[in-house]
Amino acid sequence: MEKNSFIDGIIDGVIVRDLKKFLDERGWLCELYRHDELYYEIHPQMAYASMTNPGITRGPHAHKEQTDIFCFIGPGNFKVVLWDNRSHSETYMTRQIIFAGQDSPKMIIVPPGVVHGYKSIGPGPGLVFNAPNKLYAGEGKRGPVDEIRYENDPNSPFKL
């Protein structure tokens, strides 16, 4: 697969929602997700946060079964790139680029099979929150990690 064979567009099943920050003299509050706004199959099983230094990319990765619910609320902004690598999908070979973070808070729901990576574009280190619908490494961390990692594949077509 040539890396430039992707077409920019909107990927089927990817959900992008603006997040609202309630600002007052104390600071801000931002809801990340609510189960009454998520279909049952993707209700989170866990959550984690990561901080990424400016200029650094995490991913690209993909999952066979896991759906990710990423929230970019800051600090820091990100260039998020998604690639539809599902041959059965109506939007197979589509690449979707989203900018999100402190200046544009967003939730991005990424279905299994959609390759994803994000680059911290500053200012300063960037925080990302994720609430996957599967446990990392299963119950008690005794199982396999559902993850395909492309960042060390020199032939990977998934380049940010």
Ligand SMILES: Cc1cn([C@H]2C[C@H](O)[C@@H](COP(=O)(O)OP(=O)(O)O[C@H]3O[C@H](C)C(=O)[C@H](O)[C@H]3O)O2)c(=O)[nH]c1=O
């Ligand atoms: C995700 C996760 C990781 N870890 C441990 C495993 C490693 O020792 C360390 C760093 O994990 P990793 O190198 O996988 O972090 P990223 O490269 O940022 O990848 C993560 O963010 C990208 C965008 C993804 O899509 C991956 O699914 C997700 O793993 O945290 C845990 O202990 N629990 C967890 O839930």
